[in-house]
Amino acid sequence: xxxxSGFLPWxxxxxxxxxxxxxxxxxxxxQLARTPTDHKLEQxxxxxxxxxxLAGKLSHDVNNFLAPVLGYVALINEESASxxxxxxxxxxxxxxxxxxEQSIECILNAVRPQRRFRPKQVELSVILREELExxxxxxxxxxxxxxxxxxxxxxxxxxxxxxxxxxxNLLQNAHFALATxxxxxxxxxxxxxxxxxxxxxxxxxxxxxxxxxxxxxDSGFGMPESVLSKALDPMxxxxxxxxxxxxxxxxxxxxTRLHGGQVLLNSMHDEGAEAIIYAPVxxxxxxxxQPDNVSEDDQEGQIQGAESGSExxxxxxxxxxxxxxxxxxxxxxxxxxxxKFEMITARNGEEGIRLFRRNEGKIALIVSDITxxxxxxxDLVREVRQGNTSIPILLISGDAEAAREEAxxxxxxxxxxxxxxxxSLKELMEAMEKKFREAS
Numbered sequence: 001x002x003x004x005s006g007f008l009p010w011x012x013x014x015x016x017x018x019x020x021x022x023x024x025x026x027x028x029x030x031q032l033a034r035t036p037t038d039h040k041l042e043q044x045x046x047x048x049x050x051x052x053x054l055a056g057k058l059s060h061d062v063n064n065f066l067a068p069v070l071g072y073v074a075l076i077n078e079e080s081a082s083x084x085x086x087x088x089x090x091x092x093x094x095x096x097x098x099x100x101e102q103s104i105e106c107i108l109n110a111v112r113p114q115r116r117f118r119p120k121q122v123e124l125s126v127i128l129r130e131e132l133e134x135x136x137x138x139x140x141x142x143x144x145x146x147x148x149x150x151x152x153x154x155x156x157x158x159x160x161x162x163x164x165x166x167x168x169n170l171l172q173n174a175h176f177a178l179a180t181x182x183x184x185x186x187x188x189x190x191x192x193x194x195x196x197x198x199x200x201x202x203x204x205x206x207x208x209x210x211x212x213x214x215x216x217x218d219s220g221f222g223m224p225e226s227v228l229s230k231a232l233d234p235m236x237x238x239x240x241x242x243x244x245x246x247x248x249x250x251x252x253x254x255x256t257r258l259h260g261g262q263v264l265l266n267s268m269h270d271e272g273a274e275a276i277i278y279a280p281v282x283x284x285x286x287x288x289x290q291p292d293n294v295s296e297d298d299q300e301g302q303i304q305g306a307e308s309g310s311e312x313x314x315x316x317x318x319x320x321x322x323x324x325x326x327x328x329x330x331x332x333x334x335x336x337x338x339x340k341f342e343m344i345t346a347r348n349g350e351e352g353i354r355l356f357r358r359n360e361g362k363i364a365l366i367v368s369d370i371t372x373x374x375x376x377x378x379d380l381v382r383e384v385r386q387g388n389t390s391i392p393i394l395l396i397s398g399d400a401e402a403a404r405e406e407a408x409x410x411x412x413x414x415x416x417x418x419x420x421x422x423x424s425l426k427e428l429m430e431a432m433e434k435k436f437r438e439a440s
Contacts (some may be wrong), residue, residue, distance in 0.1 A: 001433030058089030062104055063398035066422035069097050071331030074425035075338060101422055108304050117258065121284045122160045124212070125153045131167040135175065144181040151188045154212045157282040161182055162255045169248035172215045173241045177273060179221025187215040191278065201278060209281035217274040223267040235266055246435040252277075310339065310429065313436045318342040322380065323396070324351035324372040328421075332367065337424045349375025353383050360388060365436055367428075378407045392439035394419055394431055414439065 067076035073094045080086040128151055139145055174184055191213035193203070203211065226378045251261075252275070256263050261279025313319075319341050323329040326347075333343050344359055346352035356363060366384065370377035377395050384391065395408075408415065419431045 022171055042222040061398065062100065063421035064328060066097050066101055068327040070094065070422050070424050071335050073097070076336060078338060097422065117159050117162070119157050119159050119282075121155065122158050122163070123153060123155050124158070124214075125151050125188055127160060127164050128167050128186070128214075131164060131171060132186060134292055139175070143179065145178050146183045148183065148185045149187075150184060152190070154190065154281070155439060156279075157284055157315045158214065158259055159255075162258070166252050166255045166277075168344065169252050173248060173273070174216060174218040174220070177218045177222070179220075182219040182272075184219075185215070185217040187213070189213055190281070193278065198290075201262040201264075203262055203278055203279040207280050207283055209283045211280050214277040214279075215274065218274060219272040222269050222271045222273050223265075225268075225380065265340075277342075295440060310433055312340055312440070313433060315366055316436070317362050318344050318355055318359070320344045320346065320352065320359070320363045320366045320368075321430070322346040322347050322349060322368035322372070322377070323365070324369060328369070332428070335428065348372045349377060349380045352380050356380075356384055357387075362398075363391065365432060366393045367432065368393065368395055370395050378411065381411050381416055390414070390439060392435040393417075394435050396421055396423075 007086045073090050076086065076090045080090070118348045132147070132149070136145075136147065147161050178184060189212065193201075193211050197205070198211070200203065239309050249265075253263050256279060260282070261277055264276040264278075265273070266276070308390035319336060321329065321332055321336070321343055322345075323332070324347055329345055329347065333345055338342055340402050344355055344363065346355050349368070352366075352368060353375060356366065366380075368377040375383075377397075381393055381395070384393065389412070392414075395416045398418045408418065417431060417435045419428065423431075
């Protein structure tokens with residue numbers, strides 16, 4: 001039997017620019033995962049880095065293509081509210097567009113989980129038990145699976161949704177392996193590891209809270225050596241057509257490394273498979289506690305503010321729209337014109353800066369793409385902030401990594417909000433209104 005570890009030095013970037021519709025985490029996490037002592041994994045890391053670059057390029061281009069589709073669908077819905085047939089066509093187009101967006105998001109989440117990293121204090125045993133119960137309920141009646149559980153409470157600071165997805169992926173793999181029945185063992189507990197072992201695995205150094213271990217083992221058909229050696233390779237899958245993208249273990253690996261942990265796989269053909277995860281227990285002091293749930297009074301105030309936000313923004317001045325993609329520029333202009341906004345448009349950052357200086361007293365908000373020729377959206381923000389420190393700016397991007405989070409962090413206050421393509425007219429309006437209210 002062979003024990004295999006994987007390596008991916010995910011950098012945790014938590015002080016991100018606030019994303020629209022997403023609370024940005026704010027903490028002082030350092031890069032948790034260290035480099036394991038197994039240098040044979042460099043080739044896999046190189047392949048994964050290549051996939052990250054490919055996924056980023058794909059996301060940027062495809063989302064740029066999808067943004068105009070969603071924009072024009074919104075306009076079709078507005079203009080043909082009384083025609084049910086056209087409404088059905090528009091809904092079908094939007095549904096197909098959203099599915100494409102979800103497929104791209106699935107790839108990005110597998111190779112770059114830090115894009116949506118929202119850690120907080122969680123009880124992992126609760127999430128694991130919930131997913132295990134769902135897994136049991138979805139087993140066919142004809143499949144006899146004996147489940148052995150040894151789950152103890154493990155509290156740590158983590159992204160609960162990412163760990164939920166991690167549990168789902170591991171259990172889904174076990175579901176395939178146990179198609180004809182068998183045994184499943186699930187274990188979650190605190191684990192004592194000495195410094196030499198943590199360094200060997202590439203785990204985060206002890207944060208004075210110790211480590212925990214997750215173990216999921218099935219008695220299914222297992223993996224031969226040829227499959228086991230590639231199991232954590234993101235470009236390898238044994239899934240047949242129609243059975244998904246085969247990125248489950250890639251996402252398990254990425255999420256684990258993002259949280260400072262390590263994944264080990266142990267398997268032989270016809271002898272089952274075992275996945276073991278070691279990770280540090282991250283104390284609550286390492287992360288600022290998330291704000292409490294919004295009260296009903298606060299929610300009512302937010303709703304009232306949203307209702308009046310568009311009108312206040314219209315009365316305050318024009319919107320400067322900057323994007324080098326003609327289709328994106330035209331559809332956003334059409335959507336905002338439909339909502340009675342006055343627009344000034346620019347085809348690149350250099351032109352945007354020039355038009356802002358010429359019309360500074362007339363502009364109430366700037367909406368700009370990030371990746372553009374001549375002057376980028378980052379350049380535009382820096383030059384605008386030199387003479388105007390208060391105007392609200394909304395940056396849009398087809399890909400999070402293309403947005404260069406480090407560059408965004410270096411921008412002067414108040415920092416812009418980042419909205420990801422593709423977005424609906426409603427999402428764009430909400431982001432504009434929210435940013436305008438924040439600056440008021």
